[in-house]
Amino acid sequence: MGEIKVLEGNETVAYAVKLCRPDVIAGYPITPMSSTWDYLFQFQADGLLNAEMVAVEGEHSSMSVLIGAAQAGGRTFTASSSQGLFFMYEAYVSASTLRLPVVMGIATREPQSPQGVTASDQDIIMAKEAGWIQIHVESCQEIMDTIIMAYRLAEDPEILVPVNVCYIGFYLTYLLEPVDIPEQEKVDQFLPPLKMSPRLDPLTPMTGHAYTTEVITTEYRCKHAAAMHRAKAKLDEIDREFQQAFGRSYGGQIEEYRCDDADIVLMTMGNCSGTAKVVVDQKRAEGLKVGLVKVRLFRPFPAERLISAVRGKKAIGVIDRNVLFGWNSGGLFVEAKAALCDLDTPIPMVNFIDGLSGIDITEDSIARAISITQSVAEGKPHKRVYWFSLE
Amino acid sequence: MLNKGIEFITKYEGPWAEESNLLVLPVGEWKVQRPVVKASKCCHCGTCYFFCPTGCIEDKGAYFEANLDYCKGCGVCAIECPATAIAMVREP
Numbered sequence: 001m002g003e004i005k006v007l008e009g010n011e012t013v014a015y016a017v018k019l020c021r022p023d024v025i026a027g028y029p030i031t032p033m034s035s036t037w038d039y040l041f042q043f044q045a046d047g048l049l050n051a052e053m054v055a056v057e058g059e060h061s062s063m064s065v066l067i068g069a070a071q072a073g074g075r076t077f078t079a080s081s082s083q084g085l086f087f088m089y090e091a092y093v094s095a096s097t098l099r100l101p102v103v104m105g106i107a108t109r110e111p112q113s114p115q116g117v118t119a120s121d122q123d124i125i126m127a128k129e130a131g132w133i134q135i136h137v138e139s140c141q142e143i144m145d146t147i148i149m150a151y152r153l154a155e156d157p158e159i160l161v162p163v164n165v166c167y168i169g170f171y172l173t174y175l176l177e178p179v180d181i182p183e184q185e186k187v188d189q190f191l192p193p194l195k196m197s198p199r200l201d202p203l204t205p206m207t208g209h210a211y212t213t214e215v216i217t218t219e220y221r222c223k224h225a226a227a228m229h230r231a232k233a234k235l236d237e238i239d240r241e242f243q244q245a246f247g248r249s250y251g252g253q254i255e256e257y258r259c260d261d262a263d264i265v266l267m268t269m270g271n272c273s274g275t276a277k278v279v280v281d282q283k284r285a286e287g288l289k290v291g292l293v294k295v296r297l298f299r300p301f302p303a304e305r306l307i308s309a310v311r312g313k314k315a316i317g318v319i320d321r322n323v324l325f326g327w328n329s330g331g332l333f334v335e336a337k338a339a340l341c342d343l344d345t346p347i348p349m350v351n352f353i354d355g356l357s358g359i360d361i362t363e364d365s366i367a368r369a370i371s372i373t374q375s376v377a378e379g380k381p382h383k384r385v386y387w388f389s390l391e
Numbered sequence: 392m393l394n395k396g397i398e399f400i401t402k403y404e405g406p407w408a409e410e411s412n413l414l415v416l417p418v419g420e421w422k423v424q425r426p427v428v429k430a431s432k433c434c435h436c437g438t439c440y441f442f443c444p445t446g447c448i449e450d451k452g453a454y455f456e457a458n459l460d461y462c463k464g465c466g467v468c469a470i471e472c473p474a475t476a477i478a479m480v481r482e483p
Contacts, residue, residue, distance in 0.1 A: 099405035160404050198407045210408035211416070219399050220406060227404065229393045 002182040009172040012140045012179050013079060013105050014039030016147035018049050019187045020103075023074035026054035026065035030084035031117050032169035033107035059084040063091035063102075070100035071208040073199035075151065079105030081169055082123040083112060089127070095162050096131030097224065098209060101154035101194065102162040103147065104132075107169040108270070110357045118358035119170040121270060125298075125322040125331040131224055133163040133231055134299040136269040137250075140177040143167050145248055146296075148187060152238045155194050159231050161224070166298075168271050168321070170358065182246055190245050228300040235297055236305075253302035255294040256309050258284060262291030264377045265310050266370060267318040269295045269332055272354075272361040276319070279366040290370055295332060303339035310340065315348045317373030319366070321355040329353075329385050348376050354388040365389075415461075418445060422464025424479045430454040432476035439468035439477065 007015065013036050017025070029037050043049035052069075056062045059080050066076040080088060085106065095102050110120040124134060133153065137146050143165065150163040167173065200208050212220065236252030243249035257277055259265060268276050273294040283290045293309050295302065310316055320330020327334050333351035340347060352369045355361040365388050376382045408414070426439075433454035440448040440455055447461035448468065454476075457468065469477040 097405070198403065205410065207408045207410075207413055208406075210406045211414045212406045213414070216401060216406075216414075219401060220404075222394055222397060223399065223404050226393050 002180050004178050004180050006176050007140055007179045008174050008176050009140050009143055009167055010035040011039050012143045015181055016144045017077045018043050020151050020191055022051045022077045024052045024069035025077045026056050026062040027078045028056055028059050028062050030081050032173040033079045033081050036079050059088035060091050063088045063095055066102050067095050070102055071200045073196035075194045076102050081107040082109035085123050093130050099160040100162055101160055103150045103154055104164050106164045106166040107173045108166050109169040119168050120356050121322040124166050128299055133161050134166055135296055136166045136298055138271050138273045140179050142250060144179055149238050149242055151191050153235055156234055159227050159234055161227050171271050186245055232300055232302055253297040253305045257292040259291035259309055263289040264315045264373050265291045265293055265313050267293045267316060267336060275363055276366050279363050283370055301335045301339060306339050313347055315373050315377035317350050317369050319352045319354055319369055350376050350382055351385040352388055359389055418463045419460040424464045424481050426457050426468050426477045427480050428454055428456050429476045432474050434474045438471050438473060442467050442471045
């Protein structure tokens with residue numbers, strides 16, 4: 001066991017990044033992740049972080065800096081949120097399609113408009129097809145451990161896809177929790193230095209962003225999709241290795257909580273999963289056979305693990321802290337629907353949109369979601385989507 | 392196994408290319424005007440070399456000159472040249 005300190009989420013990010021020994025960090029502050037830079041620059045000033053720190057003029061530049069650094073073989077980090085992520089988008093898409101192992105924290109936030117700086121998953125769900133891997137976490141400890149695992153995943157020669165570690169803004173970024181900070185030597189063992197191949201090197205000149213069209217571009221898209229597919233089993237493998245090294249496990253792609261003998265299943269992402277586990281325990285005590293699937297890996301989507309977790313269940317309720325405008329549904333619901341449509345016996349599903357713009361996802365609202373899911377299992381008429389707090 | 396049976400042409404996961412397999416477009420055909428260097432006026436400062444968007448300027452020892460196979464004729468070099476040694480001449 002390492003040292004236990006009480007850390008806020010943004011500070012946890014900084015500690016995790018320091019342990020991973022990045023070569024280049026470039027970033028621009030945006031609420032609610034700004035203090036990440038305070039902690040990282042402090043580490044550098046104190047001589048604890050030996051990284052090139054680039055204070056850029058905007059998020060588009062921060063990702064552009066990291067693209068060059070990663071092409072030259074450097075381990076890189078940045079973090080952003082909402083409008084910052086959107087401003088970065090052009091370079092953000094280049095980083096993934098160049099297949100560079102950048103790791104980036106996302107303090108998820110409600111995008112504007114309307115004007116407001118509040119929590120939700122909306123920003124990162126809007127970026128779901130950008131070719132990045134997305135892992136959503138529940139607690140500060142999970143931020144710490146997932147950032148370390150994210151570098152292993154991104155840098156694996158079989159993967160080479162950038163990874164977003166997504167933690168909900170405000171709730172996790174400012175939440176103070178006791179966090180076990182792993183020992184540096186153990187992290188060094190778990191995460192060896194990055195050996196990029198190929199990389200930009202003046203001695204063997206190569207083009208790292210070559211002009212490519214038609215068949216070859218199709219080939220790169222096919223390879224990218226295949227690498228994303230491989231990332232699923234790879235994350236499970238890395239999670240098991242992490243457990244052996246540090247004694248903590250998160251289930252890899254998904255965490256199944258009291259699912260084995262469950263009749264109905266609730267599906268969540270991110271920090272509301274903690275509250276959901278409490279409510280599942282309460283309902284179990286009342287005799288209701290309910291389980292929880294916490295989806296950690298949202299991109300690529302863990303279809304196979306999900307199918308084996310919910311096969312034979314009577315109903316699934318999905319809580320979404322985001323909206324896909326084209327579906328009048330949340331992102332997790334639509335993805336889960338797509339993943340489960342091949343089941344021989346389809347499972348009725350119902351969606352709850354909750355927690356937008358900083359609304360707390362409370363024990364009461366989760367209990368309401370479970371009770372509606374139960375009535376769906378009993379075959380009672382129901383709506384496809386419930387906009388909680390509006391109805 | 393995902394995408395079984397597909398054979399790939401390139402050996403890299405991303406758009407990396409060695410000099411030998413770079414896809415190079417003959418952009419020299421696009422130009423409507425060409426830069427003509429007056430070698431005696433050229434002060435060999437290299438400004439054109441750094442400003443050229445296509446990177447087609449070559450060092451000829453005493454002066455710099457565009458490789459016309461890759462020059463698009465944009466005229467940036469002529470504007471930037473501090474010695475006014477480059478004139479843009481319309482292609483016939």
